[in-house]
Amino acid sequence: MTRTHRIASIPGDGIGPEVVDVARSAVDLLAQQEGFGIDWIDFDWGSEFYRRYGRMMPESGLDELAETDAIFFGAVGAPDISDAVTLWGLLIPIRREFGQYVNLRPAKHVDGLAGPLKNPDGIDLIIVRENSEGEYSELGGRFGRGTPQEFASQDAVFSRHGIERITTYAAHLARKRSGRITSVTKSNGIIHSMTFWDEVVNEIAAEHDDLTWRSVLVDAMSAELVLKPQSHDVIVCSNLFGDILSDLASATIGSLGLAASGNINPERTAPSMFESVHGSAPDIAGQGIANPLAQVSSAAMMLDHLGEQSAAKRLNDAVDSMLRSGQVTQDLGGSLDTKGAEEALLAVLSQ
Incomplete structure (x- = not known):
C-alpha cells in the first residue's frame, strides 16, 4: 500500500504562489519516482482572502489544518495591509496553535555560489x-x-x-x-x-x-x-x-532566495509548517523572476520531517547541483527566470 502524506498548501501572497508551484512540481516528481503519495490540500488564504472576507483565514482554518500531516506555506504580506493583520492573522496563529516552538533556519555555502x-x-x-x-x-x-x-x-x-x-x-x-x-x-x-x-x-x-x-x-x-x-x-x-x-x-551565502525554514512541533502532536524566509517580495511579484530555491529547500525539510529521507536528500542534492553549475536566477548572478529554474531542477531530478 502506497504511503500518502496529506499536505496543506497555502501559497499566500506576492511571489508565494510562484515559488510554491515550482516546489510542488519537484515534490510530485519525487513522489512518483520514490513510490509515495502526496495529497495536496489547497487553501487560498492570505491578503486577497482578507480583502474579500475581512480575515486572513476562516474561523475553521486551524481545525482544517490540524487534519493534515504538514503545512507548506509560501509567503504572506501586502503593501496595502498592515503586517499586524497579515502575520498575526495567519502565520503566527498557526505557529502557536500547533506548538511549532522550534524554527530551523539553515545556511550552507555551496562551491561555485557567488556571495x-x-x-x-x-x-x-x-x-x-x-x-x-x-x-x-x-x-x-x-x-x-x-x-x-x-x-x-x-x-x-x-x-x-x-x-x-x-x-x-x-x-x-x-x-x-x-x-x-x-x-x-x-x-x-x-x-x-x-x-x-x-x-x-x-x-x-x-x-x-x-x-x-x-x-x-x-x-x-x-x-x-x-x-x-x-x-x-x-x-x-x-x-x-x-x-x-x-x-x-x-x-x-548569496541571497535570501536560499533561505529555507521549518516551523517544527518536535513532539509531533500537530502538523509542522515549512516556508521560505524571504517573504512575499511584492516588488518582483508577477514578473516571473523570483528565486524558487528557498521554497524548494523548505520542501526538502518537509520531506525529511515526513520520513522521506531519500527524496529529501535527492532534492537537496539537486539544489546544490544547480548552484554549483550556475543554473540560478538573477539574484544569484544567473540568467534563469522562475520557470527556467523549475525546468533545470526537474531535469536534474530526472537524471
Missing part, C-alpha cells in the same frame, strides 16, 4: 530560533494615542519551560552535527530576560557537557557571521535575535 564574502567556503550552520514567545509576545499596549504623551509598551516573555525546551532541542541537534553550539544573548544590556536566558542555557549546557558551548552577545554575533561564519554550527537564540540573524546568515 559577498571573500571566503565563504565551509559555511554550514543552522539557527535554532525560539518560535513561540520571547520578544514576539502579545503583551503590551498603547497609551494616550494622538497626544504628546503617547507611548507604547511591549513586553518580552521568557519562560523557563520555553528556554529549556529550545536549548535542549539545539543540544540534541548539535550532537548529530559537529558538537558545537552557540547561544546568542544580550545580557550586558537587557538585564532581566537575557540574564535569565543565560542562566537557563547554562543549566542545560551542564547536562550536555559533551558538547562545546559558547555564549556570544548578539552584536558580536552579527560581526562573527560576517567575519568568521565558519566558526559556528548550531546557533540557539530568542525569537527576535533568530529572526534577524537568519537573514544575515542567508545573505552571507
